[in-house]
Amino acid sequence: MNSTAKLLDVVALTVDLPQYNLWRGQVGTVVEILANGTAFEVEFSDRNGRTYESLGLRPEQIMVLHFEPTSPDKKRCNSRSISSPTIQMQRTDEHRQCIAKGNCRR
The missing domain is CATH 2.30.30 (SH3 type barrels.)
Structure with a gap:
């Protein structure tokens, strides 16, 4: 759960x-x-x-809490925008990897 x-x-x-x-x-x-x-x-x-x-x-x-349907075979993309430039860069890299794998559900 x-x-x-x-x-x-x-x-x-x-x-x-x-x-x-x-x-x-x-x-x-x-x-x-x-x-x-x-x-x-x-x-x-x-x-x-x-x-x-x-x-x-x-x-x-x-x-x-989930605001959209979830699928057990897809990893959640954690590339939300946040204020820290360092974290934004890390999240952008994660998002690119997520897109490349076809797993982005953002």
Whole structure:
């Protein structure tokens, strides 16, 4: 059910976290991968883009949301635009490789 979260993935909580006023189904963004993927820093923002909570979560506490059909034989292209020029170049290279293999679903 849960696929491995990647940097900048949109995720939803699968559990209630009342101590943070966060509830199952709330949507956040993975902003950091921690402990070699055994935890993720997830940022929760309001409709105006203001962060109201950011905390480390375990993979079983989140699920990756998909906004388009997925196919098990195609790898997801992680070449989304982001502000860092270095990361943009890395993502552009990944996107070129993804296109060359015929796997881009962006």
